[in-house]
Amino acid sequence: MNYQALNREKLYSGPVFDLARVRMRLPNGRERDYDLVEHDNSVTIVPVDARGQVYFVNQHRVGSDSMLLELPAGMLEAGEDPPEGARREIREEIGMDAEQIIPLGGFYLAAGYSNEYLFAYLARGLFASPLDPDEDEFIDLVTMPVETALEKALAGEFHDGKTLAALFLAMPYIKPKEE
Numbered sequence: 001m002n003y004q005a006l007n008r009e010k011l012y013s014g015p016v017f018d019l020a021r022v023r024m025r026l027p028n029g030r031e032r033d034y035d036l037v038e039h040d041n042s043v044t045i046v047p048v049d050a051r052g053q054v055y056f057v058n059q060h061r062v063g064s065d066s067m068l069l070e071l072p073a074g075m076l077e078a079g080e081d082p083p084e085g086a087r088r089e090i091r092e093e094i095g096m097d098a099e100q101i102i103p104l105g106g107f108y109l110a111a112g113y114s115n116e117y118l119f120a121y122l123a124r125g126l127f128a129s130p131l132d133p134d135e136d137e138f139i140d141l142v143t144m145p146v147e148t149a150l151e152k153a154l155a156g157e158f159h160d161g162k163t164l165a166a167l168f169l170a171m172p173y174i175k176p177k178e179e
Contacts, residue, residue: 001027011035016075017114039116043086044073044162046104046170047094047123054149054174055094055126056163058140069142070160071167073118074134082119090123091131094141099125104169109162120166122173146174 004025012019018038025031047055054071061068072093076085083101090096104120133139144152152158153167 003027006031008036035113037110037114037116039114040075040078041082041117041119042073042075042109043082043089043119043121044071044166045086045090045101045121045123046071046166046174047090047096047098047126048146048170048174049096049126049143052146052176053143054146055090055096056142056144056149057093058142059138061160064159068160069158069163071163073162083121086119086121086123088131090126091129092133093137093139095128095130096123096126097129098123099127102173104166104173107165118162120162120169122170147176150175 005022006025007023009021010018011021016039020036020038022034022036023031024034049055056069057072058067058069060066072090074085074089074092076082077088080088083103086101087097090098100123102122102124104122106117106119108114109116109118149167150171153164158164158167
């Protein structure tokens with residue numbers, strides 16, 4: 001199938017994302033406009049300590065108008081390497097760095113209307129190394145055993161897509177061995 005971008009017009013520019021209208025030629029020759037949220041790429045991290053505890057953050061999210069229990073995550077800074085962004089985010093959000101940052105994969109968060117790509121990592125060998133949090137972040141730290149986190153994911157108790165996806169990507173690394 002042959003899709004062709006004909007034009008891109010910036011409609012809005014903000015501190016977190018821009019909004020563009022993209023004119024596309026479709027495979028049947030017709031043209032159509034699409035709205036595109038242009039967003040910097042991001043990272044999410046599954047931090048697991050030596051005791052098998054997974055670290056989560058509980059914070060208010062404007063999109064859900066509620067508190068959401070999520071894995072630590074954030075946008076990459078300009079020119080920042082994704083593994084380094086993962087380290088920075090866990091230092092800001094849970095006050096820890098990691099001996100190992102293991103890539104789990106990546107995915108688009110909402111490819112139907114956004115170009116944001118998210119890199120997922122497993123963080124192991126956690127040690128204290130806090131950075132100041134972002135000025136607009138008011139986070140409660142929550143830990144739970146790996147088994148509990150996976151049970152909650154499978155039971156649909158997390159309502160954040162990146163948290164679910166990253167936990168499932170991490171399963172081969174963190175799932176307790178069956179006796």
